[in-house]
Amino acid sequence: MHFYNPIPSGSGQAKIGAHKDDEPSLDQSVDIATLSFGACRDMIFSKKGCKSVRQALEAGSLLLMHDQKEWTHAIPPQPCVKEPRISLTFRRVWSSLQQSLDDMERDYSIPLCKRLRRD
Numbered sequence: 001m002h003f004y005n006p007i008p009s010g011s012g013q014a015k016i017g018a019h020k021d022d023e024p025s026l027d028q029s030v031d032i033a034t035l036s037f038g039a040c041r042d043m044i045f046s047k048k049g050c051k052s053v054r055q056a057l058e059a060g061s062l063l064l065m066h067d068q069k070e071w072t073h074a075i076p077p078q079p080c081v082k083e084p085r086i087s088l089t090f091r092r093v094w095s096s097l098q099q100s101l102d103d104m105e106r107d108y109s110i111p112l113c114k115r116l117r118r119d
Ligand SMILES: O=C(O)CCC(=O)C(=O)O
Pocket: 003, 005, 016, 021, 034, 036, 057, 073, 074, 087, 089
């Protein structure tokens, strides 16, 4: 599944706040992949107790992310950037059946004897 993240033309002010892609519907065993096009923007990775890391997302670059439980990522405003940027982000989403089973297991502590295939 992919998400299209346009950052509008001429708006280096546009930003994405710090967040984790840790929704229960996302398969955390698979990396999240982001392809960047257009203007280069920075992404900042942060984790409690660690020094933040700033990474430039250049046009044509592929970013792979894992460990969404602890690290946040954000795109800070960069007013000097005038060109538009587009990114395509690919995530693996559980099927709704698998998700229901996972939710039951989590919410009601129902141990599942056998896991379903995930693909
Ligand atoms: O535009 C990007 O490179 C990533 C956007 C983002 O943080 C996300 O989709 O979770």
